[in-house]
Amino acid sequence: MSQTTSSSMTCPTPTINSGEISLSHGEGGRVMRQLIRDRIAAKLSDVQSSSDAASLGTLTGEIAITTDSFVVSPLFFPGGDIGSLAVHGTVNDLAMAGAKPLFLTLSLILEEGLPLGMLDRIIDSIANAAANCDVKIVAGDTKVVPKGAADGIFINTTGVGIHETPHRMSGTSIRSGDVLIVSGPVAQHGLAVLAARESIAFDPPPVSDSAPLQRVASELAHCLGPDLRTMRDATRGGVAAVLHEWAEETGLAMRIEQSRVPMTAESEGVCELLGLDPLMVANEGTFVACVATDRAAEAMEILAAHSLRGAPSVIGEVVQRQMSPVLISRGLGGDQPLDEPIHAMLPRIC
Incomplete structure:
Protein backbone atom coordinates (compact mmCIF):
# COMPACT_ATOMS: atom_id res chain seq x y z
CA MET A 1 0.00 0.00 0.00
CA SER A 2 1.46 3.32 -0.99
CA GLN A 3 2.03 5.86 1.73
CA THR A 4 0.15 9.13 1.46
CA THR A 5 1.59 12.39 2.56
CA SER A 6 -0.70 14.34 4.84
CA SER A 7 -0.77 18.07 4.46
CA SER A 8 -1.18 20.32 7.47
CA MET A 9 -4.76 21.16 8.34
CA THR A 10 -5.32 24.84 8.98
CA CYS A 11 -8.37 27.04 9.32
CA PRO A 12 -8.43 29.86 6.81
CA THR A 13 -7.90 33.30 8.23
CA PRO A 14 -10.99 35.40 7.57
CA THR A 15 -10.48 38.16 5.05
CA ILE A 16 -11.61 41.47 6.49
CA ASN A 17 -12.17 44.50 4.32
CA SER A 18 -11.22 47.33 6.63
CA GLY A 19 -13.78 49.60 5.01
CA GLU A 20 -16.84 47.34 5.33
CA ILE A 21 -18.78 45.23 7.76
CA SER A 22 -17.80 41.57 7.44
CA LEU A 23 -19.32 38.45 8.96
CA SER A 24 -16.38 38.42 11.40
CA HIS A 25 -17.80 41.57 12.96
CA GLY A 26 -20.67 39.49 14.31
CA GLU A 27 -18.86 36.37 15.48
CA GLY A 28 -18.10 37.38 19.04
CA GLY A 29 -14.31 37.50 18.72
CA ARG A 30 -11.71 40.22 18.64
CA VAL A 31 -13.00 41.84 15.45
CA MET A 32 -16.48 42.19 16.91
CA ARG A 33 -15.15 43.43 20.23
CA GLN A 34 -13.13 46.12 18.49
CA LEU A 35 -16.12 47.20 16.40
CA ILE A 36 -18.34 47.60 19.45
CA ARG A 37 -15.67 49.19 21.59
CA ASP A 38 -14.24 51.66 19.06
CA ARG A 39 -17.15 52.53 16.77
CA ILE A 40 -20.28 52.12 18.93
CA ALA A 41 -19.72 52.14 22.69
CA ALA A 42 -17.07 54.85 22.49
CA LYS A 43 -19.65 57.24 21.04
CA LEU A 44 -22.47 56.11 23.33
CA SER A 45 -20.75 56.70 26.65
CA ASP A 46 -23.54 55.28 28.79
CA VAL A 47 -23.37 51.82 27.19
CA GLN A 48 -21.90 49.29 29.60
CA SER A 49 -20.16 47.34 26.85
CA SER A 50 -18.54 44.75 29.11
CA SER A 51 -21.82 43.59 30.61
CA ASP A 52 -24.80 41.75 29.20
CA ALA A 53 -27.21 43.82 31.30
CA ALA A 54 -27.25 47.46 32.36
CA SER A 55 -27.89 48.56 35.92
CA LEU A 56 -30.42 51.40 35.94
CA GLY A 57 -30.44 52.10 39.65
CA THR A 58 -33.65 52.78 41.54
CA LEU A 59 -36.52 54.28 39.56
CA THR A 60 -39.18 56.20 41.44
CA GLY A 61 -42.60 56.30 39.87
CA GLU A 62 -44.71 54.25 37.51
CA ILE A 63 -42.54 52.81 34.74
CA ALA A 64 -43.46 53.02 31.05
CA ILE A 65 -41.79 50.85 28.42
CA THR A 66 -42.00 50.66 24.64
CA THR A 67 -40.16 48.90 21.84
CA ASP A 68 -39.80 49.65 18.16
CA SER A 69 -37.91 48.56 15.04
CA PHE A 70 -36.66 50.75 12.22
CA VAL A 71 -36.17 49.59 8.63
CA VAL A 72 -36.51 52.88 6.75
CA SER A 73 -35.25 52.99 3.17
CA PRO A 74 -33.15 54.89 2.25
CA LEU A 75 -31.01 55.12 5.38
CA PHE A 76 -30.50 58.86 4.86
CA PHE A 77 -33.18 61.32 3.75
CA PRO A 78 -33.69 65.09 3.90
CA GLY A 79 -34.21 66.01 7.54
CA GLY A 80 -32.91 62.82 9.12
CA ASP A 81 -31.60 59.28 8.93
CA ILE A 82 -32.32 55.87 10.43
CA GLY A 83 -30.22 56.70 13.51
CA SER A 84 -31.93 59.88 14.65
CA LEU A 85 -35.28 58.42 13.58
CA ALA A 86 -34.79 55.42 15.88
CA VAL A 87 -34.18 57.70 18.86
CA HIS A 88 -36.98 60.13 18.05
CA GLY A 89 -39.50 57.40 17.31
CA THR A 90 -38.93 55.61 20.60
CA VAL A 91 -38.77 58.78 22.68
CA ASN A 92 -42.01 59.97 21.08
CA ASP A 93 -43.85 56.75 21.86
CA LEU A 94 -43.07 57.28 25.55
CA ALA A 95 -43.89 60.98 25.39
CA MET A 96 -47.30 60.37 23.80
CA ALA A 97 -48.14 58.12 26.75
CA GLY A 98 -47.29 60.94 29.15
CA ALA A 99 -43.97 59.46 30.26
CA LYS A 100 -40.57 61.10 30.58
CA PRO A 101 -38.04 59.09 28.51
CA LEU A 102 -34.96 58.06 30.49
CA PHE A 103 -33.21 55.07 28.92
CA LEU A 104 -32.90 53.37 25.56
CA THR A 105 -31.46 50.07 24.44
CA LEU A 106 -30.01 49.80 20.96
CA SER A 107 -29.84 46.64 18.85
CA LEU A 108 -28.16 46.74 15.45
CA ILE A 109 -28.57 44.22 12.66
CA LEU A 110 -25.79 44.97 10.20
CA GLU A 111 -25.56 43.61 6.67
CA GLU A 112 -22.27 42.28 5.41
CA GLY A 113 -20.74 44.91 3.13
CA LEU A 114 -22.15 47.95 4.95
CA PRO A 115 -19.47 50.66 4.68
CA LEU A 116 -17.97 51.41 8.06
CA GLY A 117 -18.09 55.11 7.25
CA MET A 118 -21.85 54.85 6.88
CA LEU A 119 -22.11 53.03 10.20
CA ASP A 120 -20.07 55.80 11.80
CA ARG A 121 -22.47 58.44 10.49
CA ILE A 122 -25.46 56.56 11.85
CA ILE A 123 -23.92 56.01 15.30
CA ASP A 124 -22.94 59.71 15.45
CA SER A 125 -26.54 60.61 14.61
CA ILE A 126 -27.86 58.28 17.32
CA ALA A 127 -25.49 59.79 19.89
CA ASN A 128 -26.44 63.36 18.98
CA ALA A 129 -30.17 62.63 19.02
CA ALA A 130 -29.95 60.87 22.40
CA ALA A 131 -28.04 63.80 23.88
CA ASN A 132 -30.61 66.25 22.49
CA CYS A 133 -33.43 64.17 23.99
CA ASP A 134 -31.58 63.81 27.31
CA VAL A 135 -31.85 60.02 27.28
CA LYS A 136 -29.15 57.47 27.98
CA ILE A 137 -28.44 54.50 25.74
CA VAL A 138 -27.51 51.91 28.35
CA ALA A 139 -27.41 48.54 26.62
CA GLY A 140 -27.36 47.03 23.17
CA ASP A 141 -26.65 44.15 20.85
CA THR A 142 -24.96 43.76 17.47
CA LYS A 143 -25.58 41.08 14.87
CA VAL A 144 -24.22 40.69 11.33
CA VAL A 145 -26.14 38.92 8.55
CA PRO A 146 -24.86 37.86 5.11
CA LYS A 147 -25.08 40.21 2.16
CA GLY A 148 -28.62 40.28 0.83
CA ALA A 149 -30.26 39.26 4.13
CA ALA A 150 -30.95 42.84 5.21
CA ASP A 151 -30.74 46.32 3.71
CA GLY A 152 -27.62 47.85 5.17
CA ILE A 153 -28.79 48.19 8.75
CA PHE A 154 -31.92 47.55 10.80
CA ILE A 155 -32.30 49.02 14.29
CA ASN A 156 -34.37 47.90 17.25
CA THR A 157 -34.82 50.04 20.34
CA THR A 158 -36.52 49.70 23.69
CA GLY A 159 -37.37 52.80 25.68
CA VAL A 160 -37.92 53.10 29.42
CA GLY A 161 -39.49 56.12 31.10
CA ILE A 162 -41.39 57.31 34.14
CA HIS A 163 -44.92 58.71 34.20
CA GLU A 164 -44.70 62.27 35.51
CA THR A 165 -48.39 62.86 36.29
CA PRO A 166 -51.11 60.66 37.82
CA HIS A 167 -53.34 61.06 34.76
CA ARG A 168 -53.16 58.20 32.24
CA MET A 169 -54.16 59.25 28.75
CA SER A 170 -56.39 57.00 26.71
CA GLY A 171 -58.75 57.16 23.79
CA THR A 172 -61.48 56.04 26.18
CA SER A 173 -61.21 59.45 27.91
CA ILE A 174 -62.40 61.28 24.78
CA ARG A 175 -65.76 63.01 25.11
CA SER A 176 -68.20 64.45 22.59
CA GLY A 177 -67.44 68.14 22.15
CA ASP A 178 -63.67 67.78 22.62
CA VAL A 179 -61.47 69.47 20.05
CA LEU A 180 -58.88 67.85 17.78
CA ILE A 181 -55.55 69.63 17.38
CA VAL A 182 -52.64 68.79 15.10
CA SER A 183 -49.26 70.02 16.33
CA GLY A 184 -47.86 71.17 12.97
CA PRO A 185 -47.73 70.62 9.21
CA VAL A 186 -48.59 67.10 8.09
CA ALA A 187 -47.15 64.66 5.51
CA GLN A 188 -43.55 65.89 5.54
CA HIS A 189 -41.76 62.70 6.60
CA GLY A 190 -43.46 60.32 4.20
CA LEU A 191 -42.91 62.68 1.28
CA ALA A 192 -39.23 63.20 2.17
CA VAL A 193 -38.61 59.44 2.25
CA LEU A 194 -40.55 58.95 -0.99
CA ALA A 195 -38.58 61.61 -2.83
CA ALA A 196 -35.24 60.28 -1.56
CA ARG A 197 -36.09 56.64 -2.33
CA GLU A 198 -37.33 57.28 -5.85
CA SER A 199 -34.78 60.03 -6.60
CA ILE A 200 -37.54 62.51 -7.44
CA ALA A 201 -35.96 65.93 -7.81
CA PHE A 202 -38.53 68.26 -6.24
CA ASP A 203 -37.35 71.85 -5.81
CA PRO A 204 -37.28 72.48 -2.94
CA PRO A 205 -37.24 68.87 -1.74
CA PRO A 206 -39.62 67.74 1.02
CA VAL A 207 -37.90 67.64 4.42
CA SER A 208 -38.83 65.15 7.15
CA ASP A 209 -40.39 66.48 10.34
CA SER A 210 -38.51 63.87 12.42
CA CYS A 223 -50.66 72.10 32.41
CA LEU A 224 -53.86 70.44 31.18
CA GLY A 225 -54.05 67.33 33.33
CA PRO A 226 -57.17 65.25 32.59
CA ASP A 227 -58.34 67.89 30.09
CA LEU A 228 -55.65 66.54 27.79
CA ARG A 229 -57.64 63.48 26.87
CA THR A 230 -54.97 61.75 24.79
CA MET A 231 -52.19 62.25 22.23
CA ARG A 232 -50.84 60.16 19.39
CA ASP A 233 -47.95 60.73 16.98
CA ALA A 234 -49.29 60.39 13.46
CA THR A 235 -46.75 57.98 12.00
CA ARG A 236 -47.77 55.12 9.70
CA GLY A 237 -51.23 55.83 8.30
CA GLY A 238 -50.92 59.51 9.20
CA VAL A 239 -53.61 61.61 10.87
CA ALA A 240 -56.38 59.51 9.33
CA ALA A 241 -55.17 56.35 11.11
CA VAL A 242 -55.09 58.15 14.47
CA LEU A 243 -58.63 59.45 14.07
CA HIS A 244 -59.97 56.03 13.09
CA GLU A 245 -58.30 54.44 16.13
CA TRP A 246 -59.92 56.97 18.45
CA ALA A 247 -63.31 56.55 16.78
CA GLU A 248 -63.10 52.80 17.27
CA GLU A 249 -62.14 53.16 20.93
CA THR A 250 -64.92 55.62 21.76
CA GLY A 251 -67.84 54.80 19.46
CA LEU A 252 -67.92 58.53 18.66
CA ALA A 253 -67.10 60.30 15.40
CA MET A 254 -64.10 62.49 14.61
CA ARG A 255 -65.04 65.42 12.38
CA ILE A 256 -62.37 67.58 10.74
CA GLU A 257 -62.14 70.36 8.18
CA GLN A 258 -59.58 69.96 5.43
CA SER A 259 -58.99 73.71 5.17
CA ARG A 260 -57.70 73.71 8.76
CA VAL A 261 -55.12 70.96 8.25
CA PRO A 262 -51.70 72.69 8.16
CA MET A 263 -49.33 71.86 5.31
CA THR A 264 -46.25 73.43 3.82
CA ALA A 265 -46.59 74.69 0.27
CA GLU A 266 -44.02 72.09 -0.82
CA SER A 267 -45.92 69.18 0.73
CA GLU A 268 -49.22 70.39 -0.66
CA GLY A 269 -47.74 70.64 -4.15
CA VAL A 270 -46.19 67.16 -4.01
CA CYS A 271 -49.43 65.59 -2.77
CA GLU A 272 -51.41 67.23 -5.56
CA LEU A 273 -48.86 66.18 -8.17
CA LEU A 274 -48.75 62.54 -7.03
CA GLY A 275 -52.41 62.21 -6.05
CA LEU A 276 -51.69 61.48 -2.39
CA ASP A 277 -54.01 62.24 0.51
CA PRO A 278 -51.83 64.15 3.02
CA LEU A 279 -53.95 62.89 5.91
CA MET A 280 -52.70 59.36 5.18
CA VAL A 281 -49.01 60.23 4.75
CA ALA A 282 -46.68 59.43 7.67
CA ASN A 283 -45.24 61.98 10.07
CA GLU A 284 -42.39 61.59 12.59
CA GLY A 285 -42.54 64.83 14.56
CA THR A 286 -46.21 65.76 14.30
CA PHE A 287 -48.95 64.52 16.59
CA VAL A 288 -52.68 64.80 17.18
CA ALA A 289 -54.08 65.83 20.56
CA CYS A 290 -57.64 65.61 21.84
CA VAL A 291 -58.38 68.36 24.36
CA ALA A 292 -61.41 69.54 26.34
CA THR A 293 -63.02 72.50 24.56
CA ASP A 294 -62.42 75.05 27.31
CA ARG A 295 -58.68 74.27 27.39
CA ALA A 296 -58.09 74.41 23.64
CA ALA A 297 -56.71 77.96 23.65
CA GLU A 298 -54.20 77.08 26.37
CA ALA A 299 -53.13 73.98 24.49
CA MET A 300 -52.61 76.02 21.33
CA GLU A 301 -50.40 78.50 23.19
CA ILE A 302 -48.20 75.67 24.49
CA GLN A 322 -74.45 59.19 13.00
CA ARG A 330 -63.63 69.40 2.00
CA GLY A 331 -65.48 72.61 1.19
CA LEU A 332 -67.79 70.89 -1.26
CA GLY A 333 -70.95 71.23 0.81
CA GLY A 334 -71.52 68.82 3.66
CA ASP A 335 -69.33 66.20 5.31
CA GLN A 336 -67.84 63.17 3.61
CA PRO A 337 -66.46 59.96 5.12
CA LEU A 338 -62.69 59.87 5.47
CA ASP A 339 -61.52 56.36 4.72
CA GLU A 340 -59.19 54.47 7.01
CA PRO A 341 -55.85 53.55 5.44
CA ILE A 342 -56.04 49.92 4.33
CA HIS A 343 -52.41 49.39 3.36
CA ALA A 344 -49.22 51.38 3.45
CA MET A 345 -49.16 54.14 0.86
CA LEU A 346 -45.38 53.98 1.15
CA PRO A 347 -43.80 50.99 2.95
CA ARG A 348 -40.65 51.27 5.08
CA ILE A 349 -40.98 54.90 6.08
CA CYS A 350 -39.72 54.20 9.61
Missing part, protein backbone atom coordinates in the same frame (compact mmCIF):
# COMPACT_ATOMS: atom_id res chain seq x y z
CA ALA A 211 -38.07 65.47 15.85
CA PRO A 212 -38.45 64.66 19.57
CA LEU A 213 -41.76 65.53 21.20
CA GLN A 214 -41.15 64.89 24.88
CA ARG A 215 -40.81 68.53 25.95
CA VAL A 216 -44.05 69.78 24.41
CA ALA A 217 -45.86 66.60 25.49
CA SER A 218 -44.65 67.02 29.07
CA GLU A 219 -45.81 70.64 29.27
CA LEU A 220 -49.22 69.78 27.84
CA ALA A 221 -49.66 66.95 30.35
CA HIS A 222 -48.58 69.06 33.35
CA LEU A 303 -47.95 74.06 21.07
CA ALA A 304 -47.14 77.36 19.37
CA ALA A 305 -44.35 78.05 21.87
CA HIS A 306 -42.69 74.71 21.02
CA SER A 307 -43.35 74.75 17.28
CA LEU A 308 -40.28 74.16 15.11
CA ARG A 309 -41.79 73.82 11.64
CA GLY A 310 -45.11 75.62 11.63
CA ALA A 311 -48.12 76.65 13.64
CA PRO A 312 -50.46 74.09 15.23
CA SER A 313 -54.10 74.08 14.25
CA VAL A 314 -57.48 73.05 15.61
CA ILE A 315 -58.66 70.79 12.80
CA GLY A 316 -62.01 69.59 14.14
CA GLU A 317 -64.03 68.19 17.00
CA VAL A 318 -65.50 65.01 18.44
CA VAL A 319 -69.20 64.51 17.70
CA GLN A 320 -71.86 61.90 18.22
CA ARG A 321 -71.66 59.23 15.54
CA MET A 323 -72.74 57.97 9.86
CA SER A 324 -69.04 57.43 9.32
CA PRO A 325 -66.57 57.14 12.24
CA VAL A 326 -64.41 59.89 10.67
CA LEU A 327 -65.88 62.78 8.71
CA ILE A 328 -64.18 65.48 6.68
CA SER A 329 -65.48 68.71 5.25
